[in-house]
Amino acid sequence: xxxxxxxxxxxxxxxxxxxxxxxxxxxxxxxxxxxxxxxxxxxxxxxxxxxxxxxxxxxxxxxxxxxxxxxxxxxxxxxxxxxxxxxxxxxxxxxxxxxxxxxxxxxxxxxxxxxx
Amino acid sequence: xxxxxxxxxxxxxxxxxxxxxxxxxxxxxxxxxxxxxxxxxxxxxxxxxxxxxxxxxxxxxxxxxxxxxxxxxxxxxxxxxxxxxxxxxxxxxxxxxxxxxxxxxxxxxxxxxx
Numbered sequence: 001x002x003x004x005x006x007x008x009x010x011x012x013x014x015x016x017x018x019x020x021x022x023x024x025x026x027x028x029x030x031x032x033x034x035x036x037x038x039x040x041x042x043x044x045x046x047x048x049x050x051x052x053x054x055x056x057x058x059x060x061x062x063x064x065x066x067x068x069x070x071x072x073x074x075x076x077x078x079x080x081x082x083x084x085x086x087x088x089x090x091x092x093x094x095x096x097x098x099x100x101x102x103x104x105x106x107x108x109x110x111x112x113x114x115x116x
Numbered sequence: 117x118x119x120x121x122x123x124x125x126x127x128x129x130x131x132x133x134x135x136x137x138x139x140x141x142x143x144x145x146x147x148x149x150x151x152x153x154x155x156x157x158x159x160x161x162x163x164x165x166x167x168x169x170x171x172x173x174x175x176x177x178x179x180x181x182x183x184x185x186x187x188x189x190x191x192x193x194x195x196x197x198x199x200x201x202x203x204x205x206x207x208x209x210x211x212x213x214x215x216x217x218x219x220x221x222x223x224x225x226x227x228x229x230x
Contacts, residue, residue: 031216043207043220055216091161104151105218107161 002026004108006092012114018080021111024073025094033093033105034067034077043091049075082115089113118143118210122221129198130229137193137224139208145169147213150184150191155205155223167191198228 005024013019025032033048047057052069060067064083069075079086089110095103119142129135141150152164165175167184175182179196195202208221 033216033218042222043218045217048216050216089159093161103216104163104166106163107153109158109160112159 004092004094004106006090006108006111008111009109010112010114012116013082014116015083016081017115018078019082019086019113019115021077021090021092021113023075023077023092023108025075025092026106027073029094029096029106030072031095031097031103031105032069032075033095034075035091035093035107037089037091037110038087046077079113082113084115087113087115118145118148118212118215118217118219120208120210120219120221122206122208122224124224125222126225126227128227128229131200132197133228135195135198135202135226135228137195137206137208137226139191139193139221141189141191141208141210143210143212145212145214149211149213151209151211151218152182152191152193153207153209153220155207157204161207164193195226198226200228200230202226203228 007022030051034046035043037043046059047067048055049069065079067077089112091110092108093105095105097103121140148169150167154162154164172184181194183192205223205225207223209218211218
């Protein structure tokens with residue numbers, strides 16, 4: 001089975017440009033998560049979706065960040081305009097939950113974003 | 117609020133040595149879930165294990181073993197007879213029963229020298 005797929009794997013852009021990160025969750029999973037990893041803050045949750053609906057976006061740093069999930073197999077995280085402090089590795093993860101059993105979040109390979 | 121502490125920042129061992137990674141957690145939930153993830157130099161996050169708070173059985177998987185002790189709020193991870201391929205950053209994480217957010221520790225970097 002294919003795991004979580006993210007694209008691009010690496011992105012280098014200039015300050016002020018729009019950046020779009022993409023994620024395809026594992027088929028059948030109904031939760032999707034976006035995380036950011038930096039040296040200073042470690043791994044932090046930005047936003048998560050359940051059945052394509054955003055549930056908690058309290059981790060989104062500011063209005064420059066937006067995320068969408070138009071269908072069960074695709075999500076985007078957009079930064080507009082990008083700033084050098086947005087440089088980080090962005091991970092997408094997906095999971096499913098059934099009854100009392102908890103889910104396990106499976107992570108994609110990440111997108112390494114560098115904003116110059 | 118959930119909190120995970122991995123006090124060891126870096127551990128360096130020679131191949132075939134055993135290495136134990138400490139994880140201490142804080143939560144007010146009576147039901148919660150603990151995880152370990154591995155992040156090799158290539159950068160992906162690989163799921164290793166999930167442990168439910170109501171199941172205190174320790175687990176062994178090949179050279180990996182986990183020791184869950186509710187009384188001390190610890191969920192330690194041991195790699196037996198370490199190999200160079202075990203070199204990675206290892207993260208402990210916690211999730212409350214009604215929470216979907218994973219709270220990660222800062223990670224422990226393990227370097228296994230040949």
